Amino acid sequence: MAQLFDRVAILGVGLIGGSLGLALRRGSLARRVVGVGHRQASLDLALKMGAVDEATLDPLEGVKGAELVVLGTAIRLIVEMGAKVAPHLSPGVVVTDVGSTKSEIVRRLEKTLPAGVSFVGAHPIAGSEKRGIDAARPDLFQKSVCVLTPTAATDPKALRRVSDLWTAVGASVFTLSCEDHDAILARTSHLPHLVAAALVASLAAPDARFVGPGLRDTTRIAAGDVDVWCDIFLSNRAAVLDAMAGFTERMSELRRAVESGDRAQLAQLLAAAKSRRDSLRPE
Amino acid sequence: MAQLFDRVAILGVGLIGGSLGLALRRGSLARRVVGVGHRQASLDLALKMGAVDEATLDPLEGVKGAELVVLGTAIRLIVEMGAKVAPHLSPGVVVTDVGSTKSEIVRRLEKTLPAGVSFVGAHPIAGSEKRGIDAARPDLFQKSVCVLTPTAATDPKALRRVSDLWTAVGASVFTLSCEDHDAILARTSHLPHLVAAALVASLAAPDARFVGPGLRDTTRIAAGDVDVWCDIFLSNRAAVLDAMAGFTERMSELRRAVESGDRAQLAQLLAAAKSRRDSLRPE
Numbered sequence: 001m002a003q004l005f006d007r008v009a010i011l012g013v014g015l016i017g018g019s020l021g022l023a024l025r026r027g028s029l030a031r032r033v034v035g036v037g038h039r040q041a042s043l044d045l046a047l048k049m050g051a052v053d054e055a056t057l058d059p060l061e062g063v064k065g066a067e068l069v070v071l072g073t074a075i076r077l078i079v080e081m082g083a084k085v086a087p088h089l090s091p092g093v094v095v096t097d098v099g100s101t102k103s104e105i106v107r108r109l110e111k112t113l114p115a116g117v118s119f120v121g122a123h124p125i126a127g128s129e130k131r132g133i134d135a136a137r138p139d140l141f142q143k144s145v146c147v148l149t150p151t152a153a154t155d156p157k158a159l160r161r162v163s164d165l166w167t168a169v170g171a172s173v174f175t176l177s178c179e180d181h182d183a184i185l186a187r188t189s190h191l192p193h194l195v196a197a198a199l200v201a202s203l204a205a206p207d208a209r210f211v212g213p214g215l216r217d218t219t220r221i222a223a224g225d226v227d228v229w230c231d232i233f234l235s236n237r238a239a240v241l242d243a244m245a246g247f248t249e250r251m252s253e254l255r256r257a258v259e260s261g262d263r264a265q266l267a268q269l270l271a272a273a274k275s276r277r278d279s280l281r282p283e
Numbered sequence: 284m285a286q287l288f289d290r291v292a293i294l295g296v297g298l299i300g301g302s303l304g305l306a307l308r309r310g311s312l313a314r315r316v317v318g319v320g321h322r323q324a325s326l327d328l329a330l331k332m333g334a335v336d337e338a339t340l341d342p343l344e345g346v347k348g349a350e351l352v353v354l355g356t357a358i359r360l361i362v363e364m365g366a367k368v369a370p371h372l373s374p375g376v377v378v379t380d381v382g383s384t385k386s387e388i389v390r391r392l393e394k395t396l397p398a399g400v401s402f403v404g405a406h407p408i409a410g411s412e413k414r415g416i417d418a419a420r421p422d423l424f425q426k427s428v429c430v431l432t433p434t435a436a437t438d439p440k441a442l443r444r445v446s447d448l449w450t451a452v453g454a455s456v457f458t459l460s461c462e463d464h465d466a467i468l469a470r471t472s473h474l475p476h477l478v479a480a481a482l483v484a485s486l487a488a489p490d491a492r493f494v495g496p497g498l499r500d501t502t503r504i505a506a507g508d509v510d511v512w513c514d515i516f517l518s519n520r521a522a523v524l525d526a527m528a529g530f531t532e533r534m535s536e537l538r539r540a541v542e543s544g545d546r547a548q549l550a551q552l553l554a555a556a557k558s559r560r561d562s563l564r565p566e
Contacts, residue, residue, distance in 0.1 A: 234541070
């Protein structure tokens, strides 16, 4: 694969940032990858695993001379990190992120970054259950989906370069507006997490012994990291609340069918759900 | 393993009835297993697979001389089938079922069966996604849970014999009241199915491409058989509606935390759910 970038700075070398570093280095996609973190132990591990060529605790040091800056921190720190390094970025630098929600991050970063610096919002959809550099893998993005969320302000050339980056590490790249991204992810990812949490919270003391594969599957994601999910829900509130409202309406339909004992109606709702589930792309 | 029964009649040789037949014959737990069905093709397959020693389309023929009668049909046919064979059962015969809901079935069967015939309600919790004799396996009940639901009218000796049966085929046997069984299963099995159906029904047209493992896990059971699940919901209405009400309350708590942007409250709810999910017995 041809080299796509000269120097790439990854700010936040966790699961996503670390996996991106590994993939970039394995594919010789960047001349040099520098990792920035806030814990020396994680940076040492990133170096040892080969996720980065060099590592520093200092973001300003990290972005020096970088052609591409990847904001890979926790969602609530992405904008802050962008603002911190902004004054140190030269015109022509491309900045991107890996946040799971987009509207808020993109709107705020576009205001923050200096003229001549191009920002492209990105969400690689991969590996949500684990965190940290120890879980990073060079093939994390193989056969994954990465959504880019350009706005009217996005430089088409920067968009192309970020798209090439994700394609090169194995992702299928899709382009959505921030609003569409956030609404879709609210339904496909954020709502299921809230529902899983509510389901497991609905259990009573004697239930644990009688839990079968159905409940286990349905609630698996409720074991996800609390901080990560708080960030997601709070940075995508409007879309999450919309998705919850839609779900509540579907639950009410089912409740009414059960309550009235209307077998035909219940069967119709369950059959529609089954046919939709059957049509999801295979795992 | 010692022989537990002389002649066993299994009425309804599908996934559960067929797997029970296979396990009984493999373990030499019955002198003879007779299968009763309503389709000759299924009975032929049951014979070929070795799930039964003999097979008949006639329930009255099937129960002749049986020491144990297992009502293994679809839930809504269990009571009807019990009523049909009732006049042909001699005192001392033990009747049991495999229905996924208990209060309604047990109450109605206890009224239907003649004096001297003992009924023991049972629910082997196993293999809910598939149906039919083709999916039957002799080890289906290994490491599974089987709930027995005796009432004041249950003969203790019959209870012991049915308990020995399920223990012998590999299940851990628990005893619950019908009401407790139905309330627990409403939360651990019936509610998750309704929630999965509502989740998948909440998706919009462009979402399918962005479905990850989280949503797939959460909605897997929505692909279950519509008829089976209609039977379950409609025969356990009160407990299902209670479970739905509890779940709705948990969802409202989460919604309020998201709506108000109260991170501490949201984190507390998610952490409680996570710790409960983490404590479920391993898969």
